[in-house]
Amino acid sequence: MVQATSLVLAAAAIGTVAAIPGGNSTTPLAKRAVTPNSTGTNNGYYYSWWSDGSGTATYTMGSGGQFAVTWQNSGNFVGGKGWATGTTNRVVSYSGSFNSPGNGYLTLYGWTRNALIEYYIVDSYGTYNPCQGGQKKGTVNTDGGTYDICLSTRTNQPSIDGTSTFQQYWSVRQSKRVGGTITVANHVNAWAAQGMRLGSSHSYQVLACEGYQSSGSCSINVGGSTSGGGQTTQPPQQTTTTRPTTTNGGGNTGNCSAKYGQCGGQGWAGATCCQSGSTCRASNQWYSQCL
Numbered sequence: 001m002v003q004a005t006s007l008v009l010a011a012a013a014i015g016t017v018a019a020i021p022g023g024n025s026t027t028p029l030a031k032r033a034v035t036p037n038s039t040g041t042n043n044g045y046y047y048s049w050w051s052d053g054s055g056t057a058t059y060t061m062g063s064g065g066q067f068a069v070t071w072q073n074s075g076n077f078v079g080g081k082g083w084a085t086g087t088t089n090r091v092v093s094y095s096g097s098f099n100s101p102g103n104g105y106l107t108l109y110g111w112t113r114n115a116l117i118e119y120y121i122v123d124s125y126g127t128y129n130p131c132q133g134g135q136k137k138g139t140v141n142t143d144g145g146t147y148d149i150c151l152s153t154r155t156n157q158p159s160i161d162g163t164s165t166f167q168q169y170w171s172v173r174q175s176k177r178v179g180g181t182i183t184v185a186n187h188v189n190a191w192a193a194q195g196m197r198l199g200s201s202h203s204y205q206v207l208a209c210e211g212y213q214s215s216g217s218c219s220i221n222v223g224g225s226t227s228g229g230g231q232t233t234q235p236p237q238q239t240t241t242t243r244p245t246t247t248n249g250g251g252n253t254g255n256c257s258a259k260y261g262q263c264g265g266q267g268w269a270g271a272t273c274c275q276s277g278s279t280c281r282a283s284n285q286w287y288s289q290c291l
Contacts, residue, residue, distance in 0.1 A: 034077075035059040039204075045222060046084040048206050051077035057211070065094075065222030069209045078109065080208030081222045086110040087202060088188040093223040094207050095179040100126035102214025108182050109208040111160045112199030118159065119169040119198065121147070121187050124176040126214060131172050140171060140190035143181050147171040149190055160203055169196050182207075192289075193262035193270065257290045264288030 034057045039048045042061045049059045054075025061067045067081050083090070098106040108121040122130065134150035141147075150170040159166055171187045184205075188198060209218040256273040257263045263280035264272050274280050274290035282288040 033058070034074075035079075041084075042081070045081040046204060046206065047079075047081050048204055048208070049077075049079035051075065051079075055213075065207075066220070067222075068217070068219040069211075070217045071211050072215045074211050074214060076210075076212045078208050078210040080109065080206035080220070082108075082110075082204065082206030082208075084204050085202050086112070086205030088185050088198070090184045090205065092182045092184070092207060093180070094182075094220055095223065096218065096220035098124050098178045098209065098216075098218045098220070100124075100209075100211065100214065100216035100218070102126050102211070102216060103128045104209065104211040104214055104216050105130070106178060106218060106220070107208055107210060108184070108205065109210070110205035111203040113161070113201040113203065115197075115199040116159060116161060116164055116166040117169060117199050118154070118166060119191075120171070121182055121184070122170065122172045123180070123182070124178055125172070126216065128212075129172060130170055134168070134170055137194040137196065138190065140187060142183055142186035142190075145177065146174045147187070147190075148174060149194060149196075151194070151196055167196075169198070189262065193257075195261070259290050261290050262288065263290050 034051045034053050034055065035049060037050050039046070041047070043064050045065050047061060047067065051057050052075040055071065055073045057069065057071040057074045057077045059067065059069050059079040061081070065081050067079065069077070069079055071077065082092075092108060100106075104126040105120065105122050106124040108123075109119070111118055120130065130152075131148045131150040134152035137149045137151055139146050139148055148171070150172065152168045152170070153165070154168060155165045156163055157165075169191050171190070191197070207220060207222045209220065255271050256275045257271045257280075258275055259278040261274075262270060263274055264282065272280065278290040280288050281291050
């Protein structure tokens with residue numbers, strides 16, 4: 001564990017990767033002063049910092065769950081604090097500041113394996129909304145706001161398992177904010193209702209700042225969680241999802257969920273019946289599925 005109350009990371013092995021938020025600029029970026037890539041533990045929290053090494057980007061950490069990033073004409077980077085192992089049941093609280101007049105995100109960020117999925121719950125962003133480059137799947141109302149649900153695919157791109165093809169799951173808040181709580185289960189259930197299921201094995205999960213060919217700054221303090229790293233424990237909040245209308249086997253529009261769709265669970269406001277050939281079965285108190 002790092003004991004210093006404030007730290008600029010020393011060089012270490014590359015442990016994380018991030019997808020380019022948006023755009024495919026061909027403008028070359030010169031290597032300048034960038035905090036070396038590293039992962040580890042700091043004041044009881046897991047931290048992760050990755051950069052492509054271009055532009056200027058400095059990542060520092062303070063006491064508890066505090067971290068800050070400043071960047072100038074950066075390449076692609078992502079850094080934050082959270083947990084070495086993600087979970088679908090975590091409720092994260094955070095506060096701080098986020099200033100990204102260019103391309104950047106303030107997001108809860110993580111990966112799963114089996115299947116390999118990169119996921120984002122974006123509370124604020126700069127000039128680029130990541131749903132612009134993805135397939136809109138629906139919305140979810142949770143934690144006092146509405147998030148757009150989007151799906152995109154990365155082909156032969158860097159991942160936690162090397163160069164791979166994988167999907168990205170997005171929840172992007174329509175009304176930007178900096179600070180509050182993020183109820184992960186509500187997003188995971190809403191994704192699953194659209195056929196977007198996370199993998200069975202979680203890698204890390206961090207509250208992060210990300211930027212791409214931009215300048216900006218953020219200073220964030222990660223607070224409570226239902227599982228590790230903080231003191232605040234909160235139950236999952238009610239959530240409402242919307243999704244495209246399905247069609248039954250006879251070709252008529254129906255109100256029941258299609259096979260493998262969600263059909264129940266605490267806070268679920270969608271259909272509670274299943275189309276012909278499947279039955280609604282409860283996986284846990286938060287999620288029932290047509291099987």
